[in-house]
Amino acid sequence: MIKISPSILSADFTRLGEEIRAVEAAGADYIHVDVMDGHFVPNLTIGPPVVQALAKIASRPLDVHLMISPVEIYLPEFAVPGVEIVTVHAEATPHLHRALSQIKERGCRAGLSLNPGTPIAFLEPVMDLVDLILLMSVNPGFGGQSFLPAVLPKVAAARRLIQASGRAIELEVDGGVKPDNIAAIAAAGADVFVAGSAVFGGKDYAGAIRELRARAEAAFPGA
Numbered sequence: 507m508i509k510i511s512p513s514i515l516s517a518d519f520t521r522l523g524e525e526i527r528a529v530e531a532a533g534a535d536y537i538h539v540d541v542m543d544g545h546f547v548p549n550l551t552i553g554p555p556v557v558q559a560l561a562k563i564a565s566r567p568l569d570v571h572l573m574i575s576p577v578e579i580y581l582p583e584f585a586v587p588g589v590e591i592v593t594v595h596a597e598a599t600p601h602l603h604r605a606l607s608q609i610k611e612r613g614c615r616a617g618l619s620l621n622p623g624t625p626i627a628f629l630e631p632v633m634d635l636v637d638l639i640l641l642m643s644v645n646p647g648f649g650g651q652s653f654l655p656a657v658l659p660k661v662a663a664a665r666r667l668i669q670a671s672g673r674a675i676e677l678e679v680d681g682g683v684k685p686d687n688i689a690a691i692a693a694a695g696a697d698v699f700v701a702g703s704a705v706f707g708g709k710d711y712a713g714a715i716r717e718l719r720a721r722a723e724a725a726f727p728g729a
Contacts, residue, residue: 508722509535509698510715511569511678514560515551515649516702523563525706532711533719536569536591538680538700540649541584543574546598547647554583561588569700571619571680573646574598578605585612593617593640596628606635617678621646622654626663633671638698639664643691644681649702653682658694665695665727685717689725697726 512534517525526537539557544550561568567590574580575598585592585608592609596618599605609616615637620628622642629639641660644651661679668675678698679691688699699722705714 507697508692508719508726509676510705510718511536511538511698511700512705512711512715513538513540513649513680513700513702514706515540516706518706522560526560526564529705529711529715530564530566532705533715534566534705536567536698537564538569538571538702541570541572541574542647546575546595547573549647554580557584557589558586561586564588567591569593569617569678571617571640571700572598578608581605581608582612585609585614587613589614591615591617591638593619593638595619595621596624597621602628602632603635606632610635610637619680620660622657622660626660626667629664629667633667633673633675636675638676638678639668640678640680640700641696642681643679643683646681651682653684653687653691655687655690658690661691661694661696668695683718685721688718689721692722692725693727695727696722 512529542549542551569591592614606616617638618636619640643657679696680700
């Protein structure tokens with residue numbers, strides 16, 4: 507039920523392939539890839555060639571989070587074989603239905619992300635298309651930020667929407683996820699957790715992932 511998606515934004519980019527293999531061996535369920543354009547968010551990270559290269563070496567599903575605008579014109583370059591999930595932001599396009607449909611047409615699962623200040627109502631018209639909901643618990647752009655507790659009611663509201671839909675939609679939270687808050691996030695209804703410095707910040711990747719998973723599993727409703 508619980509999945510941990512280590513964010514390579516906190517990895518050592520001089521040995522990115524080794525870092526991915528290390529967290530896969532340590533028990534990662536997904537590999538979270540943050541794509542930032544310096545326009546939609548105030549940071550630049552990586553582009554299609556890097557994602558396409560990672561798709562060839564990763565043994566766990568790539569969880570590609572596009573923080574870019576415009577987004578539709580670049581989807582064919584990111585929704586490639588080896589990429590499991592492509593997530594776009596509701597704030598990044600006026601054509602959300604089209605973007606989500608494009609992702610699914612290319613054989614990937616479609617994710618929809620909301621920034622902390624974006625209302626949950628943006629999800630309602632496209633619940634039939636989304637396979638993953640990603641709620642940002644920091645304002646996107648940089649790693650290492652602190653979790654915003656005000657997002658917890660939003661997580662609970664998204665879980666209620668998922669239950670009402672009757673669909674198997676994953677609920678992911680990204681931003682400041684740590685051992686001391688993951689239980690509260692899981693209790694609100696999240697089942698996928700992006701963890702950057704909480705995993706890559708130490709030397710024991712397996713121990714970090716194991717602790718995060720155990721705390722989340724113990725708190726998730728119905729556990």
